[in-house]
Amino acid sequence: MSKTLIIAEHDGKDLNPSTAKCANCAAAISQPYDIVVLGSTISEVAKQAATIEGVETVIAIDAEHLAKPLAVNHAAEVVALADGYSHILGPSTTYGRDLMPRIAALLGVNQVSDISTVVGPHHFKRPIYAGNAIVDVQSPEGVKVVATVRVASWKALANTGSASLEERTADSPALTHTRYLDLQSGGGERPDLQTASRVVSGGRAMASEENFELIYSLADMISAGAGASRAAVDAGYCPNDMQVGQTGKIIAPDLYMAFGISGAIQHITGIKDAGTIVAINKDAEAPIFEVADIGLAADLFDVIPEMKQLLG
Amino acid sequence: MKILVGIKRVVDYNVRIRVRPDGSGVDTDGVKMSINPFDEIALEQALRIREAGNAEEVIVVSLGGTECQQQLRTGLAMGADRAIQVDTEENLQPLTIARALLKVVEKEQVGLVILGKQAIDGDNSQTGQMLAALWDRPQATFASGLELSGDSATVTREVDAGLEKIEVDLPAVITVDLRLNEPRFVKLPDIMKAKRKPLEVIPLTDLGVASENDLLASQYAPPPVREKGIMVEDTAQLVAELKTRGLV
Numbered sequence: 086m087s088k089t090l091i092i093a094e095h096d097g098k099d100l101n102p103s104t105a106k107c108a109n110c111a112a113a114i115s116q117p118y119d120i121v122v123l124g125s126t127i128s129e130v131a132k133q134a135a136t137i138e139g140v141e142t143v144i145a146i147d148a149e150h151l152a153k154p155l156a157v158n159h160a161a162e163v164v165a166l167a168d169g170y171s172h173i174l175g176p177s178t179t180y181g182r183d184l185m186p187r188i189a190a191l192l193g194v195n196q197v198s199d200i201s202t203v204v205g206p207h208h209f210k211r212p213i214y215a216g217n218a219i220v221d222v223q224s225p226e227g228v229k230v231v232a233t234v235r236v237a238s239w240k241a242l243a244n245t246g247s248a249s250l251e252e253r254t255a256d257s258p259a260l261t262h263t264r265y266l267d268l269q270s271g272g273g274e275r276p277d278l279q280t281a282s283r284v285v286s287g288g289r290a291m292a293s294e295e296n297f298e299l300i301y302s303l304a305d306m307i308s309a310g311a312g313a314s315r316a317a318v319d320a321g322y323c324p325n326d327m328q329v330g331q332t333g334k335i336i337a338p339d340l341y342m343a344f345g346i347s348g349a350i351q352h353i354t355g356i357k358d359a360g361t362i363v364a365i366n367k368d369a370e371a372p373i374f375e376v377a378d379i380g381l382a383a384d385l386f387d388v389i390p391e392m393k394q395l396l397g
Numbered sequence: 398m399k400i401l402v403g404i405k406r407v408v409d410y411n412v413r414i415r416v417r418p419d420g421s422g423v424d425t426d427g428v429k430m431s432i433n434p435f436d437e438i439a440l441e442q443a444l445r446i447r448e449a450g451n452a453e454e455v456i457v458v459s460l461g462g463t464e465c466q467q468q469l470r471t472g473l474a475m476g477a478d479r480a481i482q483v484d485t486e487e488n489l490q491p492l493t494i495a496r497a498l499l500k501v502v503e504k505e506q507v508g509l510v511i512l513g514k515q516a517i518d519g520d521n522s523q524t525g526q527m528l529a530a531l532w533d534r535p536q537a538t539f540a541s542g543l544e545l546s547g548d549s550a551t552v553t554r555e556v557d558a559g560l561e562k563i564e565v566d567l568p569a570v571i572t573v574d575l576r577l578n579e580p581r582f583v584k585l586p587d588i589m590k591a592k593r594k595p596l597e598v599i600p601l602t603d604l605g606v607a608s609e610n611d612l613l614a615s616q617y618a619p620p621p622v623r624e625k626g627i628m629v630e631d632t633a634q635l636v637a638e639l640k641t642r643g644l645v
Contacts, residue, residue: 096558155563156526156536179556183538186491186526195492195612198521212620213520214408218416218423221616228610262569263535266551266562279557283644307645315575325541325576326559331520332575334557340644350413357623361644363635378626381635391632396645 087206089118089172092163093134094180097124097152100133102280103176103234105241108137110234111174112242113203117141120248121166123159125152131250140248147252150259154180157260160187165256167192167229172206177233177335178279189231197222197232211235215331216354236279237337237358270326275301278329281310283340284359286329289316290345290367290385297323299389300344306396312336314346330355344385348373398452398508398567400443403498404472405433406465407518416619423518423617432468435513437475439573441580442543443511444476451545452509454478458501460494462486466596473591474583480594485601493608495527500604502532507568509550514539514572525572535565541576 089111094101104120111118119142120134131145144166150158163184167173173188175181177199189196202210207224209232224230278284285304291297297317304311312334313327329336331351337358344365346352353376356362364377365388374380381388408414409429417424432440443455457472459465460483469480483497502510515522522538529536541560542553545567554561555574565571601607629635639645 156538157529160530179539179554182522183526183536186523187530187536189523190492190495190527190530193492194610195490196521196523197612198519198523214414214423214518215520216620217414219618219620220614221618223613223615225610225613260535262566263537264564266564268556268559268561270559319576324559325555326557331517332515340639351410357620361642362623362626363639365635374626374628376623376626378623379635379638380626380628381630381632382628383631388632388635392636395633395636 087116087171088169089114089116089174090166090170091118091120092159092173092175092181092184093120093122093130094176094178095122095124095127095130097127098129100130101176101178102241103178103181103236104134105137106236106239107174107176107234108140108242109239110200110203111172112139114172114206116171116206119144121146121163123151123162125149135248135250136244136246137248138242138244138246140246142251143248144251144253146255148255151255153265155263155265156184156187157263158257159184160191161257161260162255163188164191170229172230172232174232174234177235181233185231185233192229192231194229194231195224197224197230199235200232201235201238212354215351216357217350235335237335275304276308276310278310278312278327278334278336281338283307283309284312284336284338285309285342285344286312286314286346287317287322287344288314288346289320291317291322294322303389303393306393309340310338314352343373344389346373347371348376399454399456399505400446400452401498401502401505401507401510402436402440402443402455402457402472402477403510403512403524404436404440404457404459404468405513405516406430406459406461406468407433407516410434410517416617420616420618430467432471433513433516435515435573435575437580438575438577439511439513440472440475440477441578442573445578446545456481456505456507458483458498460485460489460497460601469596470591471583473594473596474587475581476587478594480596482596482598483601483604484598487601487608489608490611491521491523491527493606494524495531497601497604497606498524498528499531500606502528509567510570512570512572514574525570529570532568532570535569536572537563537565537569538572539574540571541574543571543577
């Protein structure tokens with residue numbers, strides 16, 4: 086039973102790209118992999134999952150109580166499937182980080198969090214201390230591996246697959262002690278931070294919610310996602326889902342542009358897998374310049390309008 | 398209702414840690430140690446619940462050697478009523494910690510457990526979810542809002558897509574995010590008072606819990622260093638550079 090099961094992430098309509106990134110990690114483990122899609126009326130999502138390169142079987146478990154991403158209900162279904170698998174992978178997104186440890190505990194195993202490199206089927210690398218150290222972890226042979234995949238470390242596999250689809254009914258009853266109420270989405274129509282190829286971010290120096298419009302307008306101009314430092318989110322300049330860093334989103338765009346972000350280590354850990362880091366800061370001594378590929382010591386309130394003009 | 402708050406002793410978040418040259422671990426000798434920042438937020442929330450009259454007692458618990466009594470004393474100074482040190486010299490992994498916490502939860506008949514969403518050393522983000530699973534109770538992770546009403550709690554969760562609200566029946570495990578509250582400062586008289594508050598030491602073995610199937614951390618390394626970048630003079634140069642590299 087050397088086989089990997091990937092937990093798909095989706096919003097009921099579309100598969101989240103984190104699933105194809107988990108598949109890349111599964112491919113690196115060098116054994117066959119299946120995907121399980123949990124939800125309600127999910128045949129479209131299951132079809133999308135079936136196109137991911139190399140997937141053998143997509144298992145769709147369709148039930149009303151699985152419609153919302155509640156870990157208590159999703160974990161119970163995954164545990165019921167676990168027997169046939171040596172490895173169970175989920176993404177390092179908030180969905181996966183909520184769900185996977187519950188699965189691991191129900192199976193009585195420790196979890197490997199945030200796999201960034203696969204060395205062998207039981208040997209992985211992962212960042213700790215906000216990415217300031219990389220540790221090799223080895224899980225015991227013969228014990229099931231439950232892990233989250235650090236999505237910023239893996240590219241999504243292509244959509245060249247044609248897996249078989251298998252529909253199953255839910256194995257476990259709904260747990261009524263946990264009830265989903267609603268989701269208030271902060272972002273608009275901009276690309277998702279965790280998959281955007283370009284990201285434009287603002288920090289404390291943006292100084293107000295209104296000024297963040299500068300970030301949004303530049304982001305829209307180059308089809309970028311919009312991000313922020315913790316300081317900017319804490320100050321109420323922008324919604325929480327824009328936070329990039331150790332405790333926010335870990336991202337790996339081709340281009341990351343930081344405006345007025347000083348570069349605390351907690352922020353740097355969220356961007357160090359970016360292809361090119363650009364930093365614009367009035368303070369030439371700001372630590373962000375230590376990791377920037379291109380730096381400009383200047384006032385962002387001059388630079389953004391000038392950029393818009395030059396790019397327009 | 399009793400509230401249990403977990404506290405982990407970690408390298409202070411302002412310290413820039415170094416990997417030992419031989420790769421055997423992270424150098425923590427002589428480094429400033431603190432309460433994991435998320436755990437402080439967890440404790441602050443528990444204290445507010447008690448102060449609002451919705452709980453009778455706040456218990457702080459930590460797993461580790463005698464040194465973690467420092468952090469427990471800080472927790473007592475913040476306002477916790479009593480402390481429990483689960484004594485062990487082992488470097489415990491989240492599953493074992495969750496198993497030990499469950500024993501404490503059962504012994505104390507706790508109505509609510511509040512933990513940090515992750516510790517800033519291991520960055521695992523596992524213990525709360527694991528405890529909820531073993532306890533067969535609800536979990537509400539990454540909380541940035543919490544309202545209690547009777548036997549349930551409404552929790553606002555910071556998720557990738559925005560702010561999600563769920564309702565959980567108590568008892569439950571809640572793990573907290575940064576924006577839930579701002580922890581209070583400890584005043585000197587409170588530090589003196591904290592010395593007289595009860596701190597119970599329970600050997601891990603007395604809880605009947607032992608590590609098994611641990612992950613082996615075999616080698617530590619510093620992260621790859623990014624190559625030194627360039628500084629440009631003005632916006633025109635910046636845009637030209639971005640265009641040359643095909644980034645815009």
